[in-house]
Amino acid sequence: MSDVVNARQLQKERTRSALLTAALELSQEQGFAQTSLRQVAKRAGVVPAAFYRHFDSMDELGLALVERCFGTLRAMIRDAQRDPEVFDHIIDASAEILVEAVKNNKADFAFVARERVGGSEVVREAIRHELDLFVSELAVVLARLPNIERWSSEDVHMVSRLFVRNMVANAEEVVEMPEGRPDLEAQIREGARRQMRLIVLGFKDWRS
Template sequence: MPVPTLDVVTKAGPVNPERREPDNREPESRAAKKERTRQALLDTAMDLSADRGFAGISLREVAREAGIVPTAFYRHFASLEDVGVVLVEESMRMLRQMLRDARRNPSTKDAATSLGILVRQVHTHERQFRFLCRERYSGVSEVRRAIATEMRLFVSELTIDLSRIAGLESWSSDDLEMAADLIVSTMFSAVVELLDAGTA
């Protein structure tokens, strides 16, 4: 014998409590879900490496904390070292964009303003700066090489910028590159001191 459903009567008419409103939300695409999982793996690896360094974390640990099984990890990255390299590339991309924006802004020509920008950026992107500074000289060799490669690209880009500054046209390419390397090294030293001092 069928069990009758109980209808609730409202001003708008009878309402069946078993009748669900249709979900009008668009289903997440496979590509969007894959990108979300990929980003979760990157964020998890960054967070876990904060205490132990990148060399101290494992693929299984990253996968578990990101909410996937270890075998699913390989749908997104070839290895854990590959995750570290991507973290380096994304962190350095952020840093290069910051300096490009600063160079386009006339108000950043004086040292005080430039230092203020650096302090704010270190505060805003502390995780990325800590990762770069920590892994630059220690840990996984693939990550160290990736940082060294990105630093060379950074120096090359800055060398081109310096060559366009009035008064430096007569400098040789070697001198410009040396100056750019000094600037980048000084900037990273300042970042390390800011992080160690807890300014960030």
């Protein structure tokens, strides 16, 4: 529990991080499940056996990666919520933010989007759990919106799932987007904006 760090601990943390980053890059290129321990070690500039000083298996590395990615995403969303403009024009802003954020953290989003459904059992499980947390968190925010405040908690949860689901789908599209195509980017952003507006329109007439 000491704050003083050994040079040893520091160096260890550094190669651990290098392993995670290497795995993230390789996952973006070919998917996590297709990424081997040896490839990760090689890209991190380390001999395969050294891998075991940090993780017991690729599965464990995968879990650590999920944690790191969702840490990044959470921090990002916290920042966005601090911005006062966001709360005023939730829809327009979140469409904007979504595309921008995905572009700037492409590797993280790509990892989550891909391995959410495609990858190894344990990694998939972890991502689904984190996304469920997201849904619950968003539900709390949504419950305070006009038209929604009187809804049953089940209905709020339902619409929260609808939003997160769409966010993930849009993120997938941005990730899959070829490099340097601002037209496509604008198209996705506009599509996301309209979808959210359409959903929100239904709010005022909703009865469970």
